[in-house]
Amino acid sequence: MGRPRVTVSDAGSVERSSSSEGEAAGDDASDVAAAAAGDVRAFERVYRRHVARIHSTAVRMLGAEEADDATQDVFVRAWQRLAQFRGESAFGTWLFRLAVNVMLSRREVVAIRHKRHVDDAALVESLSSAEASPELGLDFQAAIARLPPGMRQIFVLHDIEGYKHDEIAGMLGIAQGTSKSQLHRVRMILRRYLGA
């Protein structure tokens, strides 16, 4: 199951998360209980602990232009559903799963709005031929952002967030084999951007 690994400071530098998941879970437990009783300040603390992961994932799954609205939507939905959180998993796990569901719902509308009929094959081809077109100048994360949505979501969920193929297959409504083959395809593309 997915879990956070590192955080990025305001200055943008990548840091290993110093607070353990157990610590965050302990903080969450009391704040989530208070928030469920209507304590907005407690919910703000929950928001501040989790917003970086949710927003970063939204950027990767939906694009930067959708990320702010999606993040707000996730936390408003979380607030509305706090009573459904039974503590059977860590709150962060529950929240992230909720976030992924919200983002997967939004991606359909985003795709409609952006006339999803962007030629995925052409997109993959343009990324795959980066060696022949070094002037493309994409770095690793920019290359992720350029991936077709379906491939990008599989990569984000598996390689960045640590979900397993069976979980991803369930979330995206695809076969496990599709998740595996698409992931391999993405990795074969992204290896061209390792040096950037």
Add this chain to the structure above:
Amino acid sequence: MTDSWTDRLSEYVDGELDPRTHAALEAHLATCASCRATRDELERVVARARGIGYREPATDLWGGIETSITGNAPRSGRRLVTLSWARLATAAAIVAILAGGFAWTLASRRAVVVVTVPSSPDTTATGVRTPALPATGMAVASYRDAAADLERAFEAGRTTLRPETMRVIEENLRAIDLAIAQTDSALRRDPGSAYLNQYLAATMQRKLKLLRRAVEITTARS
């Protein structure tokens, strides 16, 4: 360069191969420099992905969230079930409000919904930024009836339009209908999404505007 083993390298890197296949691939790697290089690159991709961090949003989003949730205590345990018709009626209400209210609201009185819009002009129940809305309650009729009325009026006058005009209108209507159907499909999986409801409402509004414009054109030509 690729060979028959290349497509299995991600599974190898992830430790997902069965022992027999794993051993066979290891034996192959011992003799194939190309596959070893690809394996190394795939491992670096995975390591790079795992090292990607999380970044705070550039702007603090809490204000919008707080506005949305203040005064709206978390719901108690039972999950709300929103029926499709209820969604449609809510969306239709938003359509009418966004459109500022039109005569078609009088066309049907069978499914009247009263909606009270929050007084804050910049945020909705989700905190998602939307155009300013009038801060009054408003009675509206159903979108379906309004669209049907306009479609009938449009059909009655379509012979007055040039073929190319008809083609443009019909293509746009098909695109809008597709967007409505896809959004409604997304709402069936995520019925509580205010974002989807708003998008559905906005798309319905687009259809009504287009139909109204088409009817105006046919009326002017008749």
